[in-house]
Amino acid sequence: TSAPYFQSSGTVISYVDSTITVTEIQNALTAYDEVDGDVSNNITLVDDQYTEFMDVLGSYIVAFEVSDLSGNTTQLQVNVEVVDVLKPVFSNLGPIEAVYPNIFSVGDVLSLLSASDNYDGDISDQIVLISDNYTDYADVVGSYDMVFSVTDSSGNIQTYTQTINVIDEEGPIIGGISSIVLGYDSLITPIE
Numbered sequence: 001t002s003a004p005y006f007q008s009s010g011t012v013i014s015y016v017d018s019t020i021t022v023t024e025i026q027n028a029l030t031a032y033d034e035v036d037g038d039v040s041n042n043i044t045l046v047d048d049q050y051t052e053f054m055d056v057l058g059s060y061i062v063a064f065e066v067s068d069l070s071g072n073t074t075q076l077q078v079n080v081e082v083v084d085v086l087k088p089v090f091s092n093l094g095p096i097e098a099v100y101p102n103i104f105s106v107g108d109v110l111s112l113l114s115a116s117d118n119y120d121g122d123i124s125d126q127i128v129l130i131s132d133n134y135t136d137y138a139d140v141v142g143s144y145d146m147v148f149s150v151t152d153s154s155g156n157i158q159t160y161t162q163t164i165n166v167i168d169e170e171g172p173i174i175g176g177i178s179s180i181v182l183g184y185d186s187l188i189t190p191i192e
Contacts, residue, residue, distance in 0.1 A: 003072040004033035004042075006064075011079045017086060017118045019054045022062055025078060031066040042066050050080045057082050057119065057154065088117040088150050090160035095143075100168045103138040109146055109162060117152040126150050134164045141168050 007030045014020040022045060030040045043066045050060035060080045067073040091114045098104050106129055114124040127150045134144035146162045182188060 001070070001072065002034050003074045004031050004036070004039045004066050004068045005074055006031050006066065006076045009076055009078065011081055014050075014054065014080055014082045015086075016055060016057060016082055016084045019082070020080075021054075022048055022051055025062060025080070026064060029064060029076070029078075031074070033068040033072075035070070036068045039066055039068055042068070046075060050082075054082060057084060084117075084119045084152065084154040084156065086118045087156045087158040088115050088120075088123055088152050090115045090148070090150065090158060093162065095163040095165050098138065098164055098166045100139065100141065100166055100170075104134070104164060106132065106135065106146070109164070110148075113148060113160070113162070115150040115158070115160075117156075119154065120152050123150055123152060126152075130159065134166075138166060141166050 008028060012020065012025055026043055026045060029043055030038070031043055033039045043064050045062070046065045047061065047063035050062045053060060058081075060082070062078045062080055063075055064078065065073055065075045093112055096104065096109070096112070110127060110129070113127055114122070115127055117123050127148050130147040130149045132146050134146050137144055143163060143165050146164065147159060148162065149157060149159045151157045180188065
């Protein structure tokens with residue numbers, strides 16, 4: 001007269017980029033009966049609110065039922081949480097060369113960056129500046145970093161450091177007089 005019981009229950013986590021199937025969930029369940037012993041082979045699927053939405057973030061219910069040889073049954077509801085745990089990815093530009101006197105604005109650098117997410121797709125418009133060691137020194141030869149961040153809809157955050165090298169490619173300009181008129185008996189040294 002006693003119904004069988006499930007030994008495995010609770011919440012199952014399914015990663016949106018590597019989903020778990022209802023069959024895998026069912027195969028992980030075990031059920032026992034006081035008389036019949038292990039009745040895990042009698043577990044059947046009763047309700048599946050998950051499979052249709054397994055690639056959509058959210059919480060879904062999957063119900064299973066197990067019966068013993070006497071016809072006693074027990075149901076179990078498994079909560080399946082579809083989650084996204086992967087961070088977004090920035091495209092890697094490599095160092096940017098700012099040839100003096102050209103100066104990049106924050107907007108210029110942002111327009112060069114792109115970011116994508118396994119669930120949200122292109123999220124380049126979500127990129128924000130975190131720190132800027134370049135702008136104040138854009139007219140000084142050297143190497144500077146700007147740090148950017150992007151967050152996907154699941155709250156996963158990725159940062160990216162963009163290096164900007166300020167370089168000077170112009171040689172110096174020599175100025176002064178262009179001609180000297182001397183008498184035939186006058187001497188002038190190169191230093192003069």
